[in-house]
Amino acid sequence: MSIRNPKQALYDQFATVAKALGNPQRLELIEHLAQGPRSVDALASKLSLPIANVSQHLQAMRRAGLVASERDGKFINYRLADDSVLTAFAAIRAVAVRHSAEVERVVNGWFNRKDDMEPVSREELASRMKADLVTVIDVRPGDEFALGHLPGAINLPMSEIDRWLPELQSDREIVAYCRGPWCVLSFEAVAELRKRGFKARRLEDGMPEWKAAGMTVEHVQAGRIDT
Amino acid sequence: MSIRNPKQALYDQFATVAKALGNPQRLELIEHLAQGPRSVDALASKLSLPIANVSQHLQAMRRAGLVASERDGKFINYRLADDSVLTAFAAIRAVAVRHSAEVERVVNGWFNRKDDMEPVSREELASRMKADLVTVIDVRPGDEFALGHLPGAINLPMSEIDRWLPELQSDREIVAYCRGPWCVLSFEAVAELRKRGFKARRLEDGMPEWKAAGMTVEHVQAGRIDT
DNA sequence: TTTATATTCAATAATTACATTGAATGTACG
DNA sequence: CGTACATTCAATGTAATTATTGAATATAAA
Numbered sequence: 189m190s191i192r193n194p195k196q197a198l199y200d201q202f203a204t205v206a207k208a209l210g211n212p213q214r215l216e217l218i219e220h221l222a223q224g225p226r227s228v229d230a231l232a233s234k235l236s237l238p239i240a241n242v243s244q245h246l247q248a249m250r251r252a253g254l255v256a257s258e259r260d261g262k263f264i265n266y267r268l269a270d271d272s273v274l275t276a277f278a279a280i281r282a283v284a285v286r287h288s289a290e291v292e293r294v295v296n297g298w299f300n301r302k303d304d305m306e307p308v309s310r311e312e313l314a315s316r317m318k319a320d321l322v323t324v325i326d327v328r329p330g331d332e333f334a335l336g337h338l339p340g341a342i343n344l345p346m347s348e349i350d351r352w353l354p355e356l357q358s359d360r361e362i363v364a365y366c367r368g369p370w371c372v373l374s375f376e377a378v379a380e381l382r383k384r385g386f387k388a389r390r391l392e393d394g395m396p397e398w399k400a401a402g403m404t405v406e407h408v409q410a411g412r413i414d415t
Numbered sequence: 416m417s418i419r420n421p422k423q424a425l426y427d428q429f430a431t432v433a434k435a436l437g438n439p440q441r442l443e444l445i446e447h448l449a450q451g452p453r454s455v456d457a458l459a460s461k462l463s464l465p466i467a468n469v470s471q472h473l474q475a476m477r478r479a480g481l482v483a484s485e486r487d488g489k490f491i492n493y494r495l496a497d498d499s500v501l502t503a504f505a506a507i508r509a510v511a512v513r514h515s516a517e518v519e520r521v522v523n524g525w526f527n528r529k530d531d532m533e534p535v536s537r538e539e540l541a542s543r544m545k546a547d548l549v550t551v552i553d554v555r556p557g558d559e560f561a562l563g564h565l566p567g568a569i570n571l572p573m574s575e576i577d578r579w580l581p582e583l584q585s586d587r588e589i590v591a592y593c594r595g596p597w598c599v600l601s602f603e604a605v606a607e608l609r610k611r612g613f614k615a616r617r618l619e620d621g622m623p624e625w626k627a628a629g630m631t632v633e634h635v636q637a638g639r640i641d642t
Numbered sequence: 643t644t645t646a647t648a649t650t651c652a653a654t655a656a657t658t659a660c661a662t663t664g665a666a667t668g669t670a671c672g
Numbered sequence: 673c674g675t676a677c678a679t680t681c682a683a684t685g686t687a688a689t690t691a692t693t694g695a696a697t698a699t700a701a702a
Contacts, residue, residue, distance in 0.1 A: 195599045197521045199439035202504075202597075205511045207437030211690085212426035215433070228649060241691060243649060248689095253514025262648050262699045272509045277429075279503035284432045286499050287480025291428050370429075372422045438660085455679060468661060470679060475659095489669045489678050644702080651696065659688070666681065672674090 208252030209280060213237065214245050218268065218277055219367050221255060222396035223328070224335045225267040274396060281370060307392035308363050310401055322361045327377040328395070334408040338365065338398060341406070346373055349380055358386055365391035365398075435479030436507060440464065441472050445495065445504055446594050448482060449623035450555070451562045452494040501623060508597060522602065534619035535590050537628055549588045554604040555622070561635040565592065565625060568633070573600055576607055585613055592618035592625075 208214065213235065220226060220234055232242040246266050249255045254273050257266045268274065285291050308316075316322045317340060324341040326333050333343040344352050356362065362381055366373040374390045381388035391398075399405055435441065440462065447453060447461055459469040473493050476482045481500050484493045495501065512518050535543075543549045544567060551568040553560050560570040571579050583589065589608055593600040601617045608615035618625075626632050 193599075194521050194602075195443075196439060198518060198597050198599070199442045201511045201515050201518050201521070202442050202508055203437050203439040205507050205514075206433055206442070207689095209507075210430050210434030210437040212423060212430040213690095215426045215429050216422075229647090238692070239649075240651085240693080243651095244690085247650080253510060259649095259699085262646095264649065269510075270513060272506065272513050276503070276506035276510050279499065279506040280432050280436075281429055282499045283480060283496075283503050284428045286497060287432075291425065370425050372420075372425070375421075434659095440660095456677090465662070466679075467663080467681090470681095471660085474680080486669085486679095489676095491679065646701080647699085649696100649698080652694090654692080655690100656692105657688100657690075660686085662684080662686105664682090666679100668679080669677085671676080 204252050205254070205276070208249050208254050209276065211245070213241075214249055215277065217242070217245060217249070218254065218273065219371065221266060221268050222274055222277075223332050223367060225265040227263040227265055229263070231266070271400060274400065278369075307369075307390045309392050310398060310403065313363055313391055314403065316361075316363075322363050323356060325356075325362060325364050325377065326366070326395075327364050327373045328366050328371075332367070332395075336395065336399065336405045336407055338395075339404050339406045341365075344377075346376060346380075349377065353381075353384060356386065360387075362386055362388040363391055364388060366394050368394035368396060431479050432481070432503070435476050435481050436503065438472070440468075441476055441481075442504065444469070444472060444476070445481065445500065446598065448493060448495050449501055449504075450559045450594060452492040454490040454492055456490070458493070498627060501627065505596075505624075534596075534617045536619050537625060537630065540590055540618055541630065543588075543590075549590050550583060552583075552589060552591050552604065553593070553622075554591050554600045555593050559594070559622075563622065563626065563632045563634055565622075566631050566633045568592075571604075573603060573607075576604065580608075580611065583613065587614075589613055589615040590618055591615060593621050595621035595623060 209218075216235055217231055220231055226234075228239060228243050228246060231246070232239040235242065246255060246257070250257060250266075253269055255266050256269050257264050259265075313322070313324070317324060317338075324338055325344040326337045326341040327344055327346055328337075329345050329347075330343055333341075333345075337343065342352075364374040364377040364381070366377075369392060371394055374394070378388045378390050436445075443462055444458055447458055453461075455466060455470050455473060458473070459466045462469065473482060473484070477484060477493075480496055482493050483496050484491050486492075540549070540551070544551060544565075551565055552571040553564045553568040554571055554573055555564075556572050556574075557570055560568075560572075564570065569579075591601040591604040591608070593604075596619060598621055601621070605615045605617050622632075
């Protein structure tokens with residue numbers, strides 16, 4: 189606690205931030221918070237973790253300045269402190285992707301070969317959407333879809349893919365997206381759709397990046413979402 | 416070690432990278448490696464740490480893909496794996512700066528008031544250099560200066576500031592820079608220079624950022640550096 | 643006021659990170 | 673070959689991180 193030289197004090201601060209990012213569960217929490225503010229309870233059930241555990245992780249992140257929280261009735265809603273947190277997350281992902289054979293292996297091994305998974309860029313998708321050439325599906329759970337999604341996207345959670353698949357036109361290209369560039373849902377969706385003969389691709393990243401790029405987002409006002 | 420679901424495997428990889436960044440000594444090592452490749456021994460003496468300690472930190476960073484190394488005779492030179500590492504470091508600094516009252520406090524409390532320290536941007540400095548309006552001093556140690564510095568900069572290590580000060584024109588603005596935006600040397604230099612009546616400012620960041628921005632860098636070919 | 647619900651706190655145990663020491667390896671050089 | 677030097681390895685103790693459990697707070701609703 190005693191103050192040493194200023195150089196060390198600075199590195200300590202920087203290290204504190206990196207340390208707060210250095211845990212898989214906390215990174216997953218950040219990915220969820222990037223969709224929008226969430227209560228401790230909501231996050232805990234999304235990640236299937238004990239509430240106390242999630243609470244402690246959130247507090248650790250708050251101490252490091254990654255998230256902030258406000259009380260709303262008996263809930264406490266956490267949110268990302270600012271966009272610099274997402275930038276940092278993206279930078280760390282970039283390092284991991286560049287280095288790690290492991291990341292490649294996971295993506296390639298679990299789903300398909302990489303070249304089959306060539307993602308669609310934001311710009312490309314936007315222009316094909318305008319020309320009405322693609323069906324865009326949002327494979328996140330209904331509650332996340334409700335809080336904001338790409339204009340014209342259809343919510344098609346992975347859990348209900350069987351129920352909705354017959355309604356999709358099989359001759360039209362499908363682009364799937366979810367929470368972020370490495371959210372597995374869209375990988376799984378594309379794999380599943382291709383297995384059933386659809387022409388499907390992934391958006392290169394997800395909802396938070398789309399929003400951060402200043403592109404329009406559609407909301408659901410009332411409830412009426414088929415969960 | 417057993418492979419769980421792909422989602423967790425990815426977050427684990429990302430967390431590994433962040434964890435490798437989550438230590439003040441390792442961050443300092445990165446800042447030094449950003450100046451250029453270094454041997455374990457050189458780094459250890461720069462940081463005044465035991466060699467075995469530095470060696471282990473470097474190995475930890477190598478495992479996470481932050482650095483790489485090549486053997487050169489009986490030395491092993493470590494270097495940053497690629498530019499994405501510096502980007503990640505910068506992103507983490509940005510989070511810390513935005514959040515942390517602590518960072519502000521350190522910088523303000525230790526040196527001067529913040530507004531006195533208004534940094535010069537790269538672009539501004541480049542244009543004033545071209546117009547020959549400023550004296551640029553590089554306050555890093557001589558060996559780092561030798562391996563690359565801003566064109567026309569004078570090497571004026573902190574340890575020798577007394578010896579060289581009389582040679583500086585006191586009516587000309589001085590811009591000091593060092594290893595990076597939070598390298599304390601340039602803060603100290605500016606404080607010292609002002610105390611002695613010079614008009615001094617800091618470059619907003621340091622050597623690696625200048626180089627990364629594609630601006631010209633000058634080298635010293637033979638030895639002949641006044642250490 | 644009581645009850646239910648959301649969150650935090652406190653205490654514990656298991657694991658991992660870190661610094662330190664001295665020995666081991668690998669390379670250069672006489 | 674043997675010595676010097678740079679680096680790594682292995683072993684140790686200490687500290688920090690993490691998950692888990694159950695108790696404690698705080699708010700809302702009955």
